Amino acid sequence: MKFTKMQGCGNDYIYVNGFREHIPEGEKPELVRRLSDRHFGIGSDGMIFINPSDEADFEMEMYNADGTRAEMCGNGIRCVGKYVYDNGLTDSDYISVISAGKVKRLELMTEKEPGQPDMRGSVKKVRVNMGSPILKPGLIPVEAAGDRVVDEPLLVGEKEYRMTCVSMGNPHAVVFARDVAGMKLEQVGPAFENHVRFPKRTNTEFVEVLDRKTCFMRVWERGSGETLACGTGCCAVAVACVLNDLTGPEVTVKVLGGELLIEWDREANLVYMTGPAVTVFEGEV
Numbered sequence: 001m002k003f004t005k006m007q008g009c010g011n012d013y014i015y016v017n018g019f020r021e022h023i024p025e026g027e028k029p030e031l032v033r034r035l036s037d038r039h040f041g042i043g044s045d046g047m048i049f050i051n052p053s054d055e056a057d058f059e060m061e062m063y064n065a066d067g068t069r070a071e072m073c074g075n076g077i078r079c080v081g082k083y084v085y086d087n088g089l090t091d092s093d094y095i096s097v098i099s100a101g102k103v104k105r106l107e108l109m110t111e112k113e114p115g116q117p118d119m120r121g122s123v124k125k126v127r128v129n130m131g132s133p134i135l136k137p138g139l140i141p142v143e144a145a146g147d148r149v150v151d152e153p154l155l156v157g158e159k160e161y162r163m164t165c166v167s168m169g170n171p172h173a174v175v176f177a178r179d180v181a182g183m184k185l186e187q188v189g190p191a192f193e194n195h196v197r198f199p200k201r202t203n204t205e206f207v208e209v210l211d212r213k214t215c216f217m218r219v220w221e222r223g224s225g226e227t228l229a230c231g232t233g234c235c236a237v238a239v240a241c242v243l244n245d246l247t248g249p250e251v252t253v254k255v256l257g258g259e260l261l262i263e264w265d266r267e268a269n270l271v272y273m274t275g276p277a278v279t280v281f282e283g284e285v
Helices: 025-036 074-086 185-193 231-241
Strands: 004-008 012-019 045-050 057-064 095-101 103-113 122-129 154-156 157-169 173-175 203-211 214-221 225-227 249-253 258-265 272-276 278-284
Touching: 004 074, 012 074, 025 045, 025 057, 045 074, 045 103, 057 074, 074 095, 074 103, 074 122, 074 272, 074 278, 103 225, 103 249, 122 157, 154 185, 157 231, 185 203, 185 214, 185 225, 203 231, 214 231, 231 258
Parallel strands: 012 045, 057 095, 173 203, 214 249
Antiparallel strands: 004 012, 004 278, 045 057, 095 103, 103 122, 122 272, 154 157, 157 173, 203 214, 214 225, 249 258, 258 272
16 A cells, blocks of 8 residues: 655644545554554544545545544645646646535646656645634534533543533634643643533644744644644634634744645635645655
8 A cells, every 4th residue: 555644834744645546444444543653554633535536636534642533633635736736636726526526626836846847846835724613512523512612611530621612523622821831731631632512522722922924833633643743623713712802813823844824704604724745755664
C-alpha cells in the first residue's frame, strides 16, 4: 500500500489514495492503529482515505489514531485538497469534499516555485467553507438544559471550568483560560474528553485571548490526545470568542504547529478557514 504523510500546522495524517488502494473496511481500524503509532509505525494523528464519491468531487474517510472513525478534520481536509491537485486527480482550483455525509467546498491556492516544470504549480494554502456552526446542545451533542452552552460551568474532577460548546461537524468544548501554555493537558484532557455530559466524547480547546483579533489555543483531540493543531477546533474557538464577545468575527488562531485565519460570516452564518497544507514524504508499506 502506497501512502503520503502530510500535515497542516503540524496536525499530521497518513493519506491513502482510495482510487488506487482498496483496503477491506474491517481491516482499516487495526491498520490505522498500527501505522499511526509514533514508535512502531509511521506515526500520525490518524489516517485519511481519499475515495471516489457520487455526492462530491471526493470523499474524505477519516480515522483517529485509535482506529475510531471521525467526522471532520479541518487540517486534514486542506491536505486532501493539496493531495488531489498536486497528484493530478483534479485540475480545478475549486473542489468539493464529502466527509461523514457533509460536503465542504475548498478553494485551492497554488504557487509556482522557481524551476518547477509543472506550470500548474502546487497547492500551498487552502480556504475551506466549513459550513455553519451548530450550537444546539442535542446536535453537538452535549447534555444541557438550555438552547445553547455559552460560558457554562463544568465540574471536572474537583475544579470548575467554564465552557462554550460548538460543533463544526464534530463536538468541541471551548474553555477560556490563562497560562494555556503551562497547562498539563495530559491530565485534564482525558477528563474532558470522557465527561458524562458528552455522549460521543468531545474535543477540548483551551484558549487564551491575546487581543480582539488573536488568540492562542491548545487542543486535546478525541481519540488522539494533544495535537499540534485542530482546524475544526480553531473554527469552534472563533465562534466561541464571538459568542463571549472576546474577539471580532475574524481571528487568527495560533496553535503549537502554526496559525490559521478563521472568519465567521455572521450574515450568511458560515465559517471560513484558511491555512497551509504540506507534503512531508511518501512511502509504501
